[in-house]
Amino acid sequence: MEITSRKIEELAPNADAAKNGRDLVAKNKFSNLKIDADKTLIWGECAGSGKNPYYVSADFIEVSNPVFRCNCPSRQFPCKHGIGLLYAYEKSLPFAVDVIPQDISDKRNKIEKKQEKKVQEKETLKEKAETPKKINKAAIVKKIDAQLSGIDTAKKILTNITQNGLSAIDSKEKKNLQTQIKELGNYYIPGIQTAFNDLLLELDDVKKEEYTLVINQVNFISALLKKATDYLNQRKENPELPPEVNSAIEEQIGTIWKLTDLIPLKLYEENAALLQLSFNSYNSEARKEFVDEGAWLNLKTGKLYKTKNYRPYKAVKYIKEDNSVADVLQLKELYVYPGELNPRIRWEAETRTDRAVTTEDIAIIHTHAAGNYAELIKMVKNIIKNPLMDKNPLVLLQLHKASLYGSNLVLEDAAANKITLVDFDNDTASTATILKQILPSNPTGMSLLVLINNNIQTGLMTAHPLTLITGNKLIKLLY
Incomplete structure (x- = not known):
C-alpha cells in the first residue's frame, strides 16, 4: 500500500478537501489509528464538532480503487476525514497493527460478490453482442416521438431568432428565449438544449457588431436539427436499427x-x-x-x-x-x-x-505523429466541413523546422508544408507564446500535440499547441 502526497491529491475530490484533510492532521484530530497485518486497510477515529468522533477507514484491497468509509454526514466522497486519514499515514503517524473489524470484513465480502456478478453480466453482454438483441419497439418509438416534438419546438425558436434578426435580440428577448430553451429540457434532447444555451452565451460576447461566432452557432444548430430529424425518423421507421456509432449524433442530441x-x-x-x-x-x-x-x-x-x-x-x-x-x-x-x-x-x-x-513509450508517440502536414490538413478539412463535427480536432505533428513569421511561430515539415501556431482566444492559456521560448529552430525528433482551427474570416488553418514531446519526456503546456 503506497500512499504519497501525489496519490492523495489525485484521490481528493477537490483542492479544498485535500487542504481540509491536511488541516485535520495538523490539528491532531486523529486517534486510535490502526492498520491490518497485510497493510491493505487503515482505520481510526477523527474528532469532529459533535461529542463522539467519526469512525473512518480507507480500504486498499484493490490498490487502483480504494474504498473510503466514514460515518460523518458529508456527501463529499471521499470526505475530508478519509483524506486526512491518508495524510496521517503518509506523514508516518503511528498505526497499531490490528485485526480487520468485522463490519469492514462483511462489506468486503459484499463488494467481492457484486464484482463477481458484474463480471458475469459483462461476459453475458459480450455473448449477447453476437446474437440479435430483443428491441422494445414501443418504448423506442415513444421516446423518439417526444424528441421529434422537442425538435419541432427548437426549430420554431431558431426560426424566430433568424427572422427577427440577431441584432434585435435585446435583454427582454433574451429572457424570453431562456424560458423557451428551458422548456426543451422536457423532450430528451439535452444536447440540443445546450447548443441553444451556447448561442445565448455567444450573443452575450458580441462586440462591435461582430456576429461571426454567433452565426457559426446558428448554422451548427440548424444542421443539428436537420440531421437529428432525419436520424430519428429513420430510427422510428425501423426501431431495430442500431444507434449510429461512426458519428456523435446520439450524444449531440443528448444520449447518455x-x-x-x-x-x-x-x-x-x-x-x-x-x-x-x-x-x-x-x-x-x-x-x-x-x-x-x-x-x-x-x-x-x-x-x-x-x-x-x-x-x-x-x-x-x-x-x-x-x-x-x-x-x-x-x-x-x-x-x-x-x-x-x-x-x-x-x-x-x-x-x-x-x-x-518509459523511453519506449515516448518513442511510440513519435511513430504516431503526422509527418506530412498537407495530407493531415486535407484530412482534417474533409472532416470539419461537416457542420456537426468538432471544429478543433486533436492531432499529433512530427516536427522538422520551426521559425518566426512576424510574432507567430511557424512549423514546417520536410516537404516545406507549413502550419502557424497561435493562441485561439483570450480565454485559452498562451501556450503558443510559451512554446516560442523553448522550441529550438531545429526540433527534428520532437512531436507536438495541437488543436487544429480553421479561421473562417482569414481562411487560415492554424494550430494551438498543447504538449511538446521531446526525445525522452512530455512537456505539457496545458495541464
Missing part, C-alpha cells in the same frame, strides 16, 4: 451512454494502454457545469481520444475532480463512445493499473 449500451455495439477494446498527453479544466456555462478534459493516446493503435468529467454547479462539491495523469494506464477494458476523429472514452477504476512512462 451506459457501459452496458456500448458492449453490444462492440465499442470497447481489451488490454489497452493509454498515455495522457494533455489536461484542462474549464467552465461550461451553457451546460452549467465544470468540465475536466483529458487528451489521451492509445499506445497500441495511435488513436487520439478525449475524456470528459462533468461536474454540475449544483453538485460540484460532491463529484471528484479529475487530475492530470503522468503514468501509463493499463486497462483491461476501454470503452469508446460513438464518434469519429477524437471519440470520448471511459473505463472502470478496478480494471486500471498504472506504470511509469
Whole structure:
C-alpha cells in the first residue's frame, strides 16, 4: 500500500478537501489509528464538532480503487476525514497493527460478490453482442416521438431568432428565449438544449457588431436539427436499427451512454494502454457545469481520444475532480463512445493499473505523429466541413523546422508544408507564446500535440499547441 502526497491529491475530490484533510492532521484530530497485518486497510477515529468522533477507514484491497468509509454526514466522497486519514499515514503517524473489524470484513465480502456478478453480466453482454438483441419497439418509438416534438419546438425558436434578426435580440428577448430553451429540457434532447444555451452565451460576447461566432452557432444548430430529424425518423421507421456509432449524433442530441449500451455495439477494446498527453479544466456555462478534459493516446493503435468529467454547479462539491495523469494506464477494458476523429472514452477504476512512462513509450508517440502536414490538413478539412463535427480536432505533428513569421511561430515539415501556431482566444492559456521560448529552430525528433482551427474570416488553418514531446519526456503546456 503506497500512499504519497501525489496519490492523495489525485484521490481528493477537490483542492479544498485535500487542504481540509491536511488541516485535520495538523490539528491532531486523529486517534486510535490502526492498520491490518497485510497493510491493505487503515482505520481510526477523527474528532469532529459533535461529542463522539467519526469512525473512518480507507480500504486498499484493490490498490487502483480504494474504498473510503466514514460515518460523518458529508456527501463529499471521499470526505475530508478519509483524506486526512491518508495524510496521517503518509506523514508516518503511528498505526497499531490490528485485526480487520468485522463490519469492514462483511462489506468486503459484499463488494467481492457484486464484482463477481458484474463480471458475469459483462461476459453475458459480450455473448449477447453476437446474437440479435430483443428491441422494445414501443418504448423506442415513444421516446423518439417526444424528441421529434422537442425538435419541432427548437426549430420554431431558431426560426424566430433568424427572422427577427440577431441584432434585435435585446435583454427582454433574451429572457424570453431562456424560458423557451428551458422548456426543451422536457423532450430528451439535452444536447440540443445546450447548443441553444451556447448561442445565448455567444450573443452575450458580441462586440462591435461582430456576429461571426454567433452565426457559426446558428448554422451548427440548424444542421443539428436537420440531421437529428432525419436520424430519428429513420430510427422510428425501423426501431431495430442500431444507434449510429461512426458519428456523435446520439450524444449531440443528448444520449447518455451506459457501459452496458456500448458492449453490444462492440465499442470497447481489451488490454489497452493509454498515455495522457494533455489536461484542462474549464467552465461550461451553457451546460452549467465544470468540465475536466483529458487528451489521451492509445499506445497500441495511435488513436487520439478525449475524456470528459462533468461536474454540475449544483453538485460540484460532491463529484471528484479529475487530475492530470503522468503514468501509463493499463486497462483491461476501454470503452469508446460513438464518434469519429477524437471519440470520448471511459473505463472502470478496478480494471486500471498504472506504470511509469518509459523511453519506449515516448518513442511510440513519435511513430504516431503526422509527418506530412498537407495530407493531415486535407484530412482534417474533409472532416470539419461537416457542420456537426468538432471544429478543433486533436492531432499529433512530427516536427522538422520551426521559425518566426512576424510574432507567430511557424512549423514546417520536410516537404516545406507549413502550419502557424497561435493562441485561439483570450480565454485559452498562451501556450503558443510559451512554446516560442523553448522550441529550438531545429526540433527534428520532437512531436507536438495541437488543436487544429480553421479561421473562417482569414481562411487560415492554424494550430494551438498543447504538449511538446521531446526525445525522452512530455512537456505539457496545458495541464
